[in-house]
Amino acid sequence: MSHSISSISAAVRQDFPILHQSIHGKHPLVYLDNAASTQRPTAVLEAMDNCYRRDYSNVHRGIHELSERSTAQYEAARQTLADFVGARDAAEIIFTSGTTAALNLVAHAWSAAVLQPGDEILLTMLEHHSNIVPWQQAAARHGARVVFAPIGHHGSFDLVEWQKCFTPRTRLVSFAAVSNVLGYRLPIEPMVSYAKERGVTVVLDAAQAVPHEPIHFENLGVDFAAFSGHKLLGPTGIGVLYGRRQWLERIPPFLGGGSMISGVTTSGFTPGELPAKFEAGTPPIVEAIGLAAAVRYLSDIGLDQIAEHEKSLARRARERLTQIRGIAFLHREREVASGIVSFHVPGVSAQDIAVLLDCKGIAVRAGHHCTMPLHDFLGVPASVRASFYLYNTAEEVDYFGDRLQETIERLSA
Ligand SMILES: Cc1ncc(COP(=O)(O)O)c(C=O)c1O
Structure with a gap:
């Protein structure tokens, strides 16, 4: 996958050395675990x-x-x-x-x-x-x-x-x-x-x-x-x-x-x-x-602009994921309010999804995300969470959506 980049992420990606690497020696890193922890720009280092x-x-x-x-x-x-x-x-x-x-x-x-x-x-x-x-x-x-x-x-x-x-x-x-x-x-x-x-x-x-x-x-x-x-x-x-x-x-x-x-x-x-x-x-x-x-x-970049960018990526992800059979969002309402998208696939292990996505270079989080009472309440044993930040791109969202579809088809077969 090439990183042809739109909006604010084009410029800012240059500031994050860690993003420019291959995972398992062959797939560009697609880092979608930002709600757990983010990466550092050279200004901080x-x-x-x-x-x-x-x-x-x-x-x-x-x-x-x-x-x-x-x-x-x-x-x-x-x-x-x-x-x-x-x-x-x-x-x-x-x-x-x-x-x-x-x-x-x-x-x-x-x-x-x-x-x-x-x-x-x-x-x-x-x-x-x-x-x-x-x-x-x-x-x-x-x-x-x-x-x-x-x-x-x-x-x-x-x-x-x-x-x-x-x-x-x-x-x-x-x-x-x-x-x-x-x-x-x-x-x-x-x-x-x-x-x-x-x-x-x-x-x-x-x-x-x-x-x-x-x-x-x-x-x-x-x-x-x-x-x-x-x-x-x-x-x-x-x-x-x-x-x-x-x-x-x-x-x-x-x-x-x-x-x-x-x-x-x-x-x-x-x-x-x-x-x-x-x-x-x-x-x-x-x-x-x-x-x-x-x-x-x-x-310097502006939090308003960052918020808009994240929401547009999350919106794009939800639209793409809606087309994948079996996916159920943890928050069912369509309105997107942040860069966080969590879902589960009944009958398919969230951990297996995350492991197979990692094989393609995609970092997401699977589990209860330190919210066991919430997962118990919703009756969901574990979920998958993709979370976007200022350096993520629309191309990464599309790559994630395509690999996720293949992964779920494979695990449901
Ligand atoms: C809503 C919320 N509260 C608290 C925490 C705990 O943060 P930390 O592990 O940095 O102390 C997190 C981290 O995931 C969080 O998302």
Whole structure:
């Protein structure tokens, strides 16, 4: 397959060295596993390489030149991230190792400050395990209960059903901004308003939103939000917890250690100021610098344009896949809202489909995508997910569709 390329992907593909390779020695790589993790442009690789080669030292501790340079770049990265996601104040950006770590931080620290026996935490049926298990653990620690709002059996989200799950004991709601399997955006604005009118804390799992659409946490009115660097062209090992200053000041630190204190004696410690209070130990310094480079790269292209590009690829994929006998989409509605397309073929193993596609150079994800409750609810043991990003092309979608058709015909024979 040749890569004759249209739209924004033509120019950007040159920036991603990893995309220019053959798989199994003969098929050009078609990377459609972007909801799991994305690839890095040279701008990110160079930003990290430059730091390690010229400027690297530990931050906030030394008074020597390299420490000052690293600290300046690390704190500049925080400001870049704050501007990117609409935080009022850079101190509301806590660097963590990813979405999972960020959600664990809130679940632990917020619950320690607020949660009482009998309280309820409201989730939805489509959540990623990272937005389920930390709440189950917190509920178990504090004698609280986790409630799952149902979704429609065709995969769609029902705002009214979600609202019906509120009780006088609901203390916190946490939900994905965009489902990593169903691919649509939840109605964040009415959900936030409804929760806020009832004095309920709102946590947004923005892992699948921040890489793909312009977002402004302050304007959305959420109390906390989490996302990962590796899903937006940044390095692994870094993510962000956004928290409103009032909350971050009120809740206790999560991890204890160096950097997060203003003082320690043999009888106790005093937490440091924000954001240090939540960044115990040596932070992901070079990863933060790489993440800021990724954010600048995405901003230069424009998230609106990226979102349109992904949606046009997903639309094309759905149209092509609709022609293949046996395919059932997990989200049945035709409207495409992101670059994620998930499906299953009753009677055919999702893993077998993914293995045969890999033989043709196509990387997709098969399994439950860390959403076992959702798959159980939909009665689907496992699904296949193709997820597009700015560097994917219409030609790749067509190649994927043709190889998928052959694969399913072969496995159904
Ligand atoms: C919606 C959602 N939440 C949370 C996560 C967890 O992200 P990470 O593994 O980077 O912590 C993912 C990753 O797949 C996700 O898609």
